[in-house]
Structure formats: structure tokens, C-alpha cells
Amino acid sequence: MTIADTITSFKSSLPKQVTLVAVSKTKPMEAIMEAYRSGHRVFGENKVQEMTAKWEVLPKDIQWHMIGHLQRNKVKYIAPYVHLIHAVDSIKLLQEIDKQAEKNNRVIQCLLQIKIAEEESKFGLSETDALELLESKELKSLSHVSIKGLMGMATFTDDHVQIAKEFQSLQQLFNRLKNDYGFEYLSMGMSGDFEIALKFGSNMIRVGSALFGERNYD
Numbered sequence: 001m002t003i004a005d006t007i008t009s010f011k012s013s014l015p016k017q018v019t020l021v022a023v024s025k026t027k028p029m030e031a032i033m034e035a036y037r038s039g040h041r042v043f044g045e046n047k048v049q050e051m052t053a054k055w056e057v058l059p060k061d062i063q064w065h066m067i068g069h070l071q072r073n074k075v076k077y078i079a080p081y082v083h084l085i086h087a088v089d090s091i092k093l094l095q096e097i098d099k100q101a102e103k104n105n106r107v108i109q110c111l112l113q114i115k116i117a118e119e120e121s122k123f124g125l126s127e128t129d130a131l132e133l134l135e136s137k138e139l140k141s142l143s144h145v146s147i148k149g150l151m152g153m154a155t156f157t158d159d160h161v162q163i164a165k166e167f168q169s170l171q172q173l174f175n176r177l178k179n180d181y182g183f184e185y186l187s188m189g190m191s192g193d194f195e196i197a198l199k200f201g202s203n204m205i206r207v208g209s210a211l212f213g214e215r216n217y218d
């Protein structure tokens, strides 16, 4: 199957309210253009330099999602165009995003990354730290960022019970907060676990290899 056919059939299998972020990291411009020609506009990357290089040459109606861990000193490169930053995990990062967004006359949409996996390596805030951040006066003073929801990554495992438990905990937190904070997006689920994520209310899945094929490097 071509990339265009794969994306089209993948999307037709998803509930309407679910946004598919096609994760194009490490994939060439041509692969993105194939997906683009099928009508897809939402792409995710995890490296600032790679995403910016692609943004510079590809059609300007693409919505670029930064899904990877973001360093403060690199925010300035994506601030002119990024559509949604998924993995925000500190007030310091939000302050930098706010500053760069203001310079570009924009409000940048962000998600808070919550640590739900047992693995040590995964980034993210604890529930307590997320609540504290959301209530902080530092956040309330920022007018060029908008927190639109939560993002999480499950443990990399074949144990579906474990993955389900982790996604369920994030769904419960999302449901507790969404009305108070006007949340819209619950970003969880990748190629290996998006079906489980959808069962637990995900409305934004980040899928790479299931659409574009395996990556050679990460």
C-alpha cells in the first residue's frame, strides 16, 4: 500500500473526534508530501531542527506538532509556526514559550506531559505537580500560552493490562480537570498502543511507524 492509501484507510477507521498526528520524524519530505496529497495536514516531529527544516520547504498549511522533549533554548526556532507543543513539563519552559510567542504575536497551544509510565526514562509531571502548575500565579500571568490538555506515554511493554492502567489514570486526571481548565485534547497512543488509548478516551493519537513504516534510527 502507498502512504496515501495507508493514511486514508487508517483515518477512516478512527472515530470522528480523534485527531491523527502523523509522526514523520526521520522520514523524508517526499513521504510527508505523499501523505499531504491524500489530504492530511497534521504532522508530528520530535526534533526542533528537523521540524523547522521541513516547515521551511513544505506547504504552509501543514500543522506542525512538536511531540518530543523540548529544550528552552530551542523554543525560538519553532515559535513562529508550531501548532501545538505536546510535552511541556515545567513552568520555566512555559515562560520561554510565552516570551517567544509574544515576539511572534501569537498564542501557542501546549499540552502538559504527565508521567504515567513506570519507566524511569519518561519525562513528565506528576499529577500533584501538574495541579500546582495549573494553579500557579506564574502560569496565570502568561498571556501567550494556552494549555489545551494533557499528553502521556505508556510504558513500552507488551503487557496490555499495564498500558490500560496507565492510560486510564491519565483519562481520569483529564476528566477531573477538563471543565475547570477548558481542556480539549488528550494526547495518548502511538502505533503500538493507540487502540488501547482510544478505549480510554484519547482524542489525539501520535502514530508514526504504522503509517510510514519502521524508522531506521530515532
Ligand SMILES: *Cc1c(COP(=O)(O)O)cnc(C)c1O
Residues within 6 Å of the ligand: 023, 025, 046, 067, 068, 153, 189, 190, 191, 192, 206, 207, 208, 209, 210
Ligand atoms: C516517535 C513518537 C511517536 C510515534 O511512535 P510510533 O511507534 O512510530 O507510532 C509518538 N509519540 C512520541 C512522543 C514519539 O517520540
